[in-house]
Amino acid sequence: MAGPIAPTANAAARWRPVAARITGGLLGERQRVNGEAAVPSGPKRLESAGNLDNLRIAAGAPGDRRGPVFMDSDVYKWLEAAAWEYTRHGSPALLESQRQVTSVVAAAQHDDGYLNSMVERRYADLPWSHEHYCAGHLMQAAVAQARGTGDRALLDVAVRCADHLVATFGTDRRHDVDGHPVVEMGLVELFRETGTRAYLELAKYFVDARGHGLMEGYGQEPTYFSDRVPVREQTTVEGHAVRAVYLAAGAADVALETGDTGLLDALATQFDHMMATKTYVTGGLGARWDREAFGDEFELPADRAYAETCAAVGGIGWAWRMLLATGDVRYADAAERMLFNGFLAGVSLSGTEYFYVNPLHLRPGAHPDENRSPAHGRRGWFSCACCPPNVMRTLASLGSYLAxxxxxxxxxxxxxxxxxxxxxxxxxxxxxxxxxxxxxxxxxxxxxxxxxxxxxxxxxxxxxxxxxxxxxxxxxxxxxxxLPMPVRLTTADDRVDAVRGCVAVERGPLVYAVEGTDTLHLIDAGAAEFRPDLLGGVTTVALTGEDRGPAAPGVTGPYRSTTQTAAIPYFAWANRGVQPMRVWLPRARI
Structure with missing residues (x-):
């Protein structure tokens, strides 16, 4: 069975994915709770948030639409998750639920193939309308359903939608791109599934059209939309982090299927620069809350890190495609760092609560001033709910990324x-x-x-x-x-101003965090111990530190005492309630 990324026989791929089934361990447990608790809850979430009603209204039912303009995409990501989860256990109930949601989607499609429940004037505001973005997720879901269940109902919808896009956009038709990439990946995978080369050609057009001022034509600043520099000329990633890595992943798909070594070389340069200067030690991507964006080189504040969960999903997908194309181990290393740290932190151990934002430092008494704030703890859903179904589909298909x-x-x-x-x-x-x-x-x-x-x-x-x-x-x-697994102390690069002089604790592929204190200055890292009774079973690292705090009443000078604590894997933080947390620890001067 093919997974979500299946290069054709003619693709310029060094390696090709093979089928794997995770049978236990940490990743197996994450898949289990995702399949037993999260994925089955999807339709209820989509009903209560209004996603499915929006599609029914688009099909002619009375009512008022609810939510952001990209609400349809959450439906498609859940459908993809359901399809991959079905391949793991073959649940008849899940298959029936998937078919019911598919019928709601199909009923909303226009005769010419256009499908979007939230947009009244087609393609009038492509920077913000997310019309292609939703279409891309539809295509990915349709391919998953066809490969995972054999059901072609959603594939027929996606093909009609793709045919409409082919008839509407291109060099000799409407010259335009969507503000949020993902349709590129969807079109290439639909080409891989159907053999219709027009889909690959349109994906290539969308990649090449970006970076030539199309967003400026709408009065928009281009950096946010990855539209400032042509993809083949970029030397780094910039702007909205999820948009940037989704675009790069789609471009990697195009390079794989066309044998475009120049495009692949440009993507390799961008990936290396991102990992060297714009990636957190956790593999998190995106330094700024402002516009959910990558920052400048080494702009990686720990407490204000955005590191959106969706960016980790996109980063893993980009790394995996580069691995298939090149066989270079550095891409597997990057995918592992993102998966075990930046991605797994985005979902609770119960599998049903999520972080949108993944900081590396939470201060005592942090005020949850915004819906996405980690100070709330993980949440069951969001008003902008891109992350939860993204986590679901990634975990459900995780076996496709092993070998x-x-x-x-x-x-x-x-x-x-x-x-x-x-x-x-x-x-x-x-x-x-x-x-x-x-x-x-x-x-x-x-x-x-x-x-x-x-x-x-x-x-x-x-x-x-x-x-x-x-x-x-x-x-x-x-x-x-x-593989030797000693505890490692990783020193922060001096150019990362926010954590200069600090160290992070790592062991194996895992980055560690200290919960419950914001004032620990590290003296020494000691032994690792597996604790089956803690957080579902984790290995902790014993730390000796100096706890520094403000002066107590009547005491001259700051408070200091030597303390012992246990660092836990970063992905497991905030599963015992919201507490102060930090990854980067100042060194004690002793």
């Missing part, structure tokens, strides 16, 4: 207890990752020839790359990888 294959064998990039099916090759992965560094791969099925098994050695080990073993394998044979 790849090429004619020479199989490559495993992200580690979880799992089964992997790659044509003639069947594998089982046994591991307690990310808590322990042992990864054992057992050969279940093998062809009668030599082939290569490659296991990623993460960059955080100091010796990144792939450990490869080529031979004629026998069923039952195992291949072990032992």
């Amino acid at each position: 790849t294959a090429d004619p020479d064998g199989v490559q495993i990039h992200l580690y979880a207890p799992s089964t992997i099916e790659a044509g003639e090759i069947g594998l089982e992965v046994e591991t307690a990752y990310p808590w322990k560094g042992r990864v054992r791969v057992r050969v279940v099925r093998t062809p009668d020839r030599e082939w290569t098994l490659a296991l990623r050695v993460p960059g955080w080990t100091g010796a990144g790359g792939y450990r490869r073993e080529r031979r004629r394998w026998e069923p039952g044979e195992t291949f072990d990888l032992d």
Whole structure:
């Protein structure tokens, strides 16, 4: 079964995704609660927020529309999540729920293929209307439904919508782009599913048309919309973080399917600059609440970090496409950092509450002055609810991001207890990752020839790359990888003014955080201990620090005392109520 990204046979892909099923461990638990609690709750959320009613109104029912202009996209992201979740357990109830929602969507479509429940005048305000954005998510959901359930009802809707876009936009038709990229990814995946090359050509047009002043034609400042510099000339990411990484992921899809090495090289330059200068240690993307944007180089304030959960989703997707195109381990390293830290922090351990914004520092008594503020704690939904269904669809399809294959064998990039099916090759992965560094791969099925098994050695080990073993394998044979997992203290770059002189605690792929205090100055990091009774089972790191606070009444000078505390994985913070938290810890001067 193909996952959400399935390059064609003619794509210029170094590696191709293969089917994997996560069977346990941390990621398996995150998938379990997503499938049992979050995804089934989607239709109720969409009913109460008005998303489904908006579509019914568009189909002719009476009523008043509710919510932001992009409300339809939440429906499509949930439909995608439902389709991938169905592939995991085949729930008849979930399939029926998906079909009911699909029928609501189909009824709202116009005869010419146009579909949007919130826009009265078509394409009159493309910077803000999100019409292509919603269409792109529709296409991704339709492909998921076709691949995951065999049902083509939504695919028929998406094809009609895509045909309408092809007839409307392009070099010799209306020369314009949407303010929020994602249609590029949707069109390419629809091309991969249907073979209709016009969809790929339109995606390429949308990529190439951006950066030539189209947003300025609407009186808009172009940076926010990734429209200041042509994609092929960009050397970094800028503007609205989610828009920027969605555009880059779509451009990577175009490069994969067209063999455009120049475009791919430009994307590699942008990705490297983003990781080196505009990415938080957690893999979070987007430094500014103002316009949800990337900031300047090394503008990475911990307490005002935006690091939207959707940006982590987009970052993982971009990294994975670059990995498929190049086979370069740095993209797998980046995807792992974003997944285990910046993304997993966006959803509660219960699976049903979400962070929109993922800071690296929360001060005592922080006032929740805005709907998205982390000071509220995670929330069940938002007035702008892009993040919850984005989390649902990513977790439901997570098995598609573990492994790849090429004619020479199989490559495993992200580690979880799992089964992997790659044509003639069947594998089982046994591991307690990310808590322990042992990864054992057992050969279940093998062809009668030599082939290569490659296991990623993460960059955080100091010796990144792939450990490869080529031979004629026998069923039952195992291949072990032992990754050292000492506690690491990562020093902040001096150019990041907000955390100069601070360190972050890391172990394996995980970034750690200290909850309950805002005043700890680190003296030493000690032993790691697995705590099955804590936060669903996590490994903590013992810290010795100096607790510095304001002077107590009647005391001269600031308060200081040596204290011991346990750092927890960043992704697990705020699951015991909202408390002060920080990732970057000042060094104690002793």
